[in-house]
Structure formats: structure tokens, C-alpha cells
Amino acid sequence: MTATDLTAEMRAFLKPYTKKSDARGALSLSGTLAVYAAALVVGAWAWDAGLSLTLIAAVVLLAFASVRLYVLQHDCGHHSLFATRWLNDWAGYLLSVF
Numbered sequence: 001m002t003a004t005d006l007t008a009e010m011r012a013f014l015k016p017y018t019k020k021s022d023a024r025g026a027l028s029l030s031g032t033l034a035v036y037a038a039a040l041v042v043g044a045w046a047w048d049a050g051l052s053l054t055l056i057a058a059v060v061l062l063a064f065a066s067v068r069l070y071v072l073q074h075d076c077g078h079h080s081l082f083a084t085r086w087l088n089d090w091a092g093y094l095l096s097v098f
Contacts, residue, residue: 020083029072029081029091036065036098069098 043058075081076092 020080022082022084022087025082025087025091029095032065032068032072036062036069039065066098069095073098 039058039062043055043062046052046055046058072081073092073095076088076095079085079088081091082088
């Protein structure tokens, strides 16, 4: 088997997993925004209550959610998160705030 044959076989195998879906994109975006907002609220509450360990956990979760939001924004820039171009543009503009 040559490298070209292997590449073609891998592409054929992975093809079903490369289809864009507005529903999956919206679920990914809304879930990540929910985690970001929850971590922000818990972090603010922990700061006010003086709970250092809870604050540290919230900040770590907030950092991971921030990185995830960046990745989603990057995907929007390549028009690969949603099936429609205008939805990728809109979500990318929204995520640029974060």
C-alpha cells in the first residue's frame, strides 16, 4: 500500500465526520458560553466570600473555557463551525469580544 492509497483510504473513512452542522455548532458554542458564565459567576462569588480554593478552581475552569472560546472563534474565521457563512461571521464577531 502506497502513501497515496493510505491517504485516500483515510479521507474516505473520515468523510462522514467532516460534515458541518449548525445544531452541533450552536450546542458547542452555547455550552462553552454557559461554562464561561458559570465560572465567572462562581469566581466572583468565591472572591467575595473569601473562598480561595473555590476561586482557584473557578479561575482554572475560566481559563479552559476562554481557550475553548478562542478555538471556536478561530473555527468561525475559517467558516468551519457552522454550515452557513453568515452564521460563522456572526458568531466570530460575537466571540471576538472574549
